[in-house]
Amino acid sequence: MPSKWSLLFHLTPGLFVFLATLFGFVVGSFLNVIIYRLPKMLFASWKKEAVSFLSEEAPTLLAAGVGPKTIEAPDGLNPTKTDRFNLAFPASHCPHCHHPIRYYDNIPVLSFLLLRGKCRDCQAPIHWRYPLVEAISGLLTGFVAYHFGFSPQAFAAILLTWVLLVQTFIDLEHQILLDDLTLPTLWIGLLLSLHPVFAMPEDCILGAVLGYSVFWLFAAIGQWVLKKEAMGNGDFKLLALLGAWLGWKALPTIILLASIGGSLIGLFLIWFRGHPKHKPIPFGPFLTVAGWIALIWNDKMVSWWLNLLS
Numbered sequence: 001m002p003s004k005w006s007l008l009f010h011l012t013p014g015l016f017v018f019l020a021t022l023f024g025f026v027v028g029s030f031l032n033v034i035i036y037r038l039p040k041m042l043f044a045s046w047k048k049e050a051v052s053f054l055s056e057e058a059p060t061l062l063a064a065g066v067g068p069k070t071i072e073a074p075d076g077l078n079p080t081k082t083d084r085f086n087l088a089f090p091a092s093h094c095p096h097c098h099h100p101i102r103y104y105d106n107i108p109v110l111s112f113l114l115l116r117g118k119c120r121d122c123q124a125p126i127h128w129r130y131p132l133v134e135a136i137s138g139l140l141t142g143f144v145a146y147h148f149g150f151s152p153q154a155f156a157a158i159l160l161t162w163v164l165l166v167q168t169f170i171d172l173e174h175q176i177l178l179d180d181l182t183l184p185t186l187w188i189g190l191l192l193s194l195h196p197v198f199a200m201p202e203d204c205i206l207g208a209v210l211g212y213s214v215f216w217l218f219a220a221i222g223q224w225v226l227k228k229e230a231m232g233n234g235d236f237k238l239l240a241l242l243g244a245w246l247g248w249k250a251l252p253t254i255i256l257l258a259s260i261g262g263s264l265i266g267l268f269l270i271w272f273r274g275h276p277k278h279k280p281i282p283f284g285p286f287l288t289v290a291g292w293i294a295l296i297w298n299d300k301m302v303s304w305w306l307n308l309l310s
Contacts, residue, residue, distance in 0.1 A: 009150035017145045020158070024141025025108040028134030031162060033087055035133065035169045038178060041085060097122035108134040129169060137165060140292075147296055156197045157295055160185070160245055164288040167238065171284035177234030182241050189245035198295075199247030207243025211251055212236045235283050242291040250294040253301050257290035258283065 009016040084090070092101045099121040105111045112131040119126060140161050148154035163185045171177055186208060193204035219231040243251055262283055269275035294301070 006150060013146075013149055016150045017142050020145035020154075021138050021142030024158070025134055025138035027141070027162060028137030029106065029108050029130075030087075031137055031166050032130050032133050033092070034166050035129070035173075037085075037087055038166075038180065039170055039174050039176065041087075042178065042180065044085070094119045094122060094124065096124035108138065133165065133169060137162065140165070144296075152195065152197055156192055156245075159188075160295060161292060164292055168285045168288045171234075171282040171288075175232075175280065175282045177232070177238050177284045179234070179237065182234065182237045186237070186241040186244045189241060192245070193247075198245060199249070203247030203249065204244050207246065207248035207251060208240045209243075210248050211239035211241070211243030214251070214255070215239050231283065235287060238284060238287050238291075242287070242294070246291070246294055246298065249302070250291075250298045253294045253298050254287065254290045257293060258286040261289065262286040 092106060093099060094101065096119060099119070102120070105115060105120055109131045112126060115126070117126050117128075118124065141158050144157045144161055145154050148157055163181055167177055167181060190201075190204055190208065193199060193201040196204075198204075199207070215231060215236045219236070222231060239251070239254065242254055246254075262281070265286070266275075266281050269281065270277060275281070
């Protein structure tokens with residue numbers, strides 16, 4: 001027997017979409033925290049581990065004052081003095097004047113507009129990424145709720161949407177796709193296939209294997225031909241994640257859309273923006289966008305392509 005919430009949302013689907021959209025805006029604020037802090041946390045940890053290893057191998061580094069005790073974490077926090085630089089601490093604050101952000105200045109998108117994009121205390125500009133991520137999170141969450149309705153598919157798709165959104169902005173800024181997000185989400189996708197939510201277990205397992213293998217093969221051939229790294233390992237794992245969630249049948253759609261999008265944007269940046277040809281352009285955002293499109297419309301797109309080819 002359906003629960004009262006299930007019955008309510010099925011009778012009033014607009015209410016579910018509305019609440020999901022509001023929740024998406026709120027979660028967007030937390031996604032901003034992940035986008036900003038998680039790479040810095042990992043970079044500080046990697047640096048500490050690297051210096052510690054080098055210190056053990058070369059004790060003279062310690063005598064020169066280079067060692068784990070000298071490593072500085074983001075925003076001046078020293079990981080040897082405090083382990084509280086994480087996703088929860090310190091509280092949200094202005095990166096310029098370090099004044100804590102008041103709760104009424106932390107309303108997604110609306111606060112940015114009311115403050116005219118500036119800190120209330122020091123009048124420094126607020127980075128455009130914050131309202132953009134909040135807006136995209138809210139709108140995409142609402143659209144997913146509208147598309148799938150009140151169902152397991154909606155909740156799973158919303159989670160995947162948030163992960164793809166975080167990975168997109170991290171890759172744009174740092175040109176890295178974090179295993180700390182990719183691998184757990186991949187395993188979640190395989191577990192969800194046992195239900196199944198989007199595809200059968202065998203399709204999802206094959207999708208994860210092929211997703212990784214196809215890009216690994218492309219990268220190996222590219223490195224052999226170009227004599228340099230043609231694609232990052234994070235792209236392999238991200239495509240494996242999408243295959244684990246959507247099944248192997250979604251991979252052609254994802255690869256085709258990401259390749260077309262990457263080629264067009266790359267040519268535009270080179271021809272019209274003077275982007276250096278030797279400077280790599282992160283491919284992760286094209287994969288995330290293509291993956292999200294496949295999440296929503298893959299069946300229709302496959303049918304359309306088959307009709308086009310027939």
